[in-house]
Amino acid sequence: MAENMKINHHQFTMDDFDKQRIWQERKRHFKDYCVNRYQWFKYPEWQYIAPFPLHVDFEASYHCNLKCEMCFRPHIENKDYGHMDFELYKKGIDECVENGLYSIRLSWRGESTLNPRLVDMIRYAKEKGIKEVSMISNGSQFKKEKLAREVIEAGLDYLTISVDGLEDHYNKTRHPLNYRKTIETIRKFYELKNKIGNGYPMLKVQGIWIYLKSNPNQYYNDFKDITDSICFGPENDYSIEEVKKIPDFVCQYPWQRISITWNGEVPLCIGDWGQNNTIGDFKKETIKQIWLGENMTKVRELHSSSHYLELKACQRCHRPETVQIGNKVEGK
DSSP: OOTTOBOSTTOEEOSOHHHHHHHHHTOTTHHHHHHHHHHHHHHHHHTOOOSSOSEEEEOOBSOOSOOOTTSSGGGOSOOOOOBOOHHHHHHHHHHHHHTTOOEEEOOSSSOGGGSTTHHHHHHHHHHHTOSEEEEEEOSGGGGSHHHHHHHHHHTOOEEEEEOOSOHHHHHHHTTTOOHHHHHHHHHHHHHHHHHHSTTOSEEEEEEEHHHHTTOHHHHHHHHTTSOSEEEEEOOOOTTOSOOOOOTTOOBSGGGTEEEEOTTSEEESSTTOTTOOSEEEETTTSOHHHHHTSHHHHHHHHHHHTTOGGGSHHHHTOOGGGSOOSTTOOSOO
16 A cells, blocks of 8 residues: 555645535535545555556647746746647547546646647547546636536536636736736626536636735635635756656546547656656557557556656656645745
């Protein structure tokens, strides 16, 4: 058993217990969600390899319409940007459905709303039977009511919008976006999804603690009436080439999820934003073959034997050092 396994410590809630409870209990498929969450936390702890990943991330787009200084994108050498091909995506969804997958996310290193077939991607997954389809966005494109309406009607289950900090920082970092205008975009989306989507997609806003800690109450009050959840996380220094080794650290990701880039490549994990360790190619293999394959097996062995820093992707990962007790989020 991996006693030092660190699970989901990268995000913390600002909500009271009642709002947290409602966020969980309003999942469209609550019983299936509970089973998935049990597996999500326990399988890594037991180092049990499920027959298929518990979650798959599809990078709908590697393009982005912003250049935020705190993002990892400036530190990625590979600038081969593109949108995921719809036929490749359908192949992935069909396999996920075949294997009873509970959830997918249509996001990774880019702004998903830039993919012209995003709505089709959501609709296809939901019609095929994926129970939870989510995505992360900077929210800029949802000022267009047509897109907001189509995403809601396609059946998106939950949406996270990143609003990294308070007004001064946000307006500088997220230029040309504007904090007050983004609040209004979120307000309109919240009202629309309650009007035509029966409350779905559930809407979360997330920030970075260092940029909102000067007045977290203001941040919370700005969003509490127009979202279903408010969270924050730590800031990471993505310029670091190698983090220090944490004795006996074992990451949960190799037992939880697989991420597929826009062009079908499969990196070590969702934290391998620079694609330092490619473990497969979805254009040539199935998700299941990659998940149970030699490369992924080696990754798990290196983590289980405390040799994870032999993997270049893990050398740049901040997860081992981030404090996960309470709401301390500034690392060690």
